[in-house]
Amino acid sequence: MAIADLFDTGSNVTEHEQLEDFLENASVGIHLVNKEGIILYANKAELDMLGYRKEEYFGKNIREFYGQQDEIESILSSLLSSEKLDNHQTRLRCKDGSFKDVLLSSNAYFREGTFIHSRCFTRDITQLKKSEKLLKFLNEASVQLSTMHDTGEALDEITKLIVPSFADWFVINELRSDGFAYLLKMGHANPEKAKWAQEYRTTHPIDINDPKEGSVGWAMRTRQALLVRDITPEIIQNGAKDKEQRELLEKLTISSVMIIPMLIKGVVTGVISFMSCNPKNKFDDEDFSFAKDFTNRIALTLENARLYEEVKKDIEDRIEADKKKDEFISIASHELKTPVTSLKAYTQILQTIFENEHNEKASGMLAKMDKQVNKLTRLIVDLLDVTKINKGEMVFDVQEFNFNDLVTETAEEMQRTTQNHTLILKLEPCEKIKGDRNRIGQVITNFISNAIKYSPEAKEIIIASGCNNHKVKLCVQDFGIGIAGHEHSQVFKRFFRTSAKSHHTFPGMGLGLYISSEIIKRHGGNIYFESTEGKGSLFCFEITSIDAVND
Numbered sequence: 001m002a003i004a005d006l007f008d009t010g011s012n013v014t015e016h017e018q019l020e021d022f023l024e025n026a027s028v029g030i031h032l033v034n035k036e037g038i039i040l041y042a043n044k045a046e047l048d049m050l051g052y053r054k055e056e057y058f059g060k061n062i063r064e065f066y067g068q069q070d071e072i073e074s075i076l077s078s079l080l081s082s083e084k085l086d087n088h089q090t091r092l093r094c095k096d097g098s099f100k101d102v103l104l105s106s107n108a109y110f111r112e113g114t115f116i117h118s119r120c121f122t123r124d125i126t127q128l129k130k131s132e133k134l135l136k137f138l139n140e141a142s143v144q145l146s147t148m149h150d151t152g153e154a155l156d157e158i159t160k161l162i163v164p165s166f167a168d169w170f171v172i173n174e175l176r177s178d179g180f181a182y183l184l185k186m187g188h189a190n191p192e193k194a195k196w197a198q199e200y201r202t203t204h205p206i207d208i209n210d211p212k213e214g215s216v217g218w219a220m221r222t223r224q225a226l227l228v229r230d231i232t233p234e235i236i237q238n239g240a241k242d243k244e245q246r247e248l249l250e251k252l253t254i255s256s257v258m259i260i261p262m263l264i265k266g267v268v269t270g271v272i273s274f275m276s277c278n279p280k281n282k283f284d285d286e287d288f289s290f291a292k293d294f295t296n297r298i299a300l301t302l303e304n305a306r307l308y309e310e311v312k313k314d315i316e317d318r319i320e321a322d323k324k325k326d327e328f329i330s331i332a333s334h335e336l337k338t339p340v341t342s343l344k345a346y347t348q349i350l351q352t353i354f355e356n357e358h359n360e361k362a363s364g365m366l367a368k369m370d371k372q373v374n375k376l377t378r379l380i381v382d383l384l385d386v387t388k389i390n391k392g393e394m395v396f397d398v399q400e401f402n403f404n405d406l407v408t409e410t411a412e413e414m415q416r417t418t419q420n421h422t423l424i425l426k427l428e429p430c431e432k433i434k435g436d437r438n439r440i441g442q443v444i445t446n447f448i449s450n451a452i453k454y455s456p457e458a459k460e461i462i463i464a465s466g467c468n469n470h471k472v473k474l475c476v477q478d479f480g481i482g483i484a485g486h487e488h489s490q491v492f493k494r495f496f497r498t499s500a501k502s503h504h505t506f507p508g509m510g511l512g513l514y515i516s517s518e519i520i521k522r523h524g525g526n527i528y529f530e531s532t533e534g535k536g537s538l539f540c541f542e543i544t545s546i547d548a549v550n551d
Contacts (some may be wrong), residue, residue: 164189262299455480
């Protein structure tokens, strides 16, 4: 039957020929189906899209070419009822068994109320759907990969994403500093063939210097990505190094392959191979573009995971080193405490004996010795406090007490330790506070001690307190050497000692402010300072006057 015979065009031959040419050479697929579903006509675009010859398509029932029978029955029923279809997404079976995604628009031709045939227009959207699928896959994969910090976890996740949804066989090889390529991860859709793939990779390591164009070694060396759409027997024959390799490659039934080098800042870090073992699923340019983009993301993910693991290991090593250091400090401090206590006791006994004998020279020397023993004792106490803080073992004896009384007592004690400074008290009336009196006194002592130590040329130190909104505040101000701006962030860290230019040498281990900050933090307070090099420092803390210690 001629095309024009299906239409009521009169007897004009020229019109018949024009209509036939228009339909046959239309850019979209066109087919006509009668009420029984028999295909009466299909144009060249439709046949080419699905891969059939006329005799393989004409006269067949349209139901044979739909994957879902319920769908085609619904479509035919709608057309028989004079309904239209506009851009209905469906799938048509090709001659090779694969399916094409199409947009179907259709209406019916009736003559004198009788259904003659449908007029169906099919537009191939397979590549568009594939692009959408790959883009969606890439976005979802990117989100998942961005959360990966562990290399092993990242490799497992990458393989799950790729196999089998995109490739049947997937291999990541890493180029290391020794110049050799090492298998980093392999995945295969078929468990049985996975064994062969593993055997192949074990017995045939990558040769970086392989001169054959298209080999994995060639891709790594030249940094050139490679797409082989169709792996023919000739390609396997020419690419195999020996009979064993050829037979193994044949067993793996590779039909298409992509080899993409991994690059980080222009440097090759490895290569990824994507392989299809399904003759109906051969990679095309769209797949190639996707594979290159995804490889870049995989390379970045692995590099980030590597850097994360390096940083993590460095942190763990530092924690371990700090732990060992704390253990050493704890043991050493405890071991020193007993002999130092005995040394102080003997010093005081001898000092008393010499005083009773009126031996002023010997008594004076022992008095100096006692001061040095006191300094050593304070260092040992500081070291023990640091280990308690790190282990979370610092204990607080919480009680209510008068804050200004504590400040006054501490200032009087510290005044007796210096003849060169005058401690000036500026205390405002304050409420009682709840906390560890001895520990807070330790902080005040540290502030005043530092002010004395780091202002050797100054004469005055100002100690001020205030109370506002149920918070008490203490500040100690000196007019000494100050702290350089670039050191401000380090002040409350362990073992910090200022490097300010001075002709004085200052004793201490740099633990006092660290301990003080921890004590105030555990009271739910705030500690801070202001300092200008060459002009002095102001150290302050605030704690609540009513809340208990923040355990």
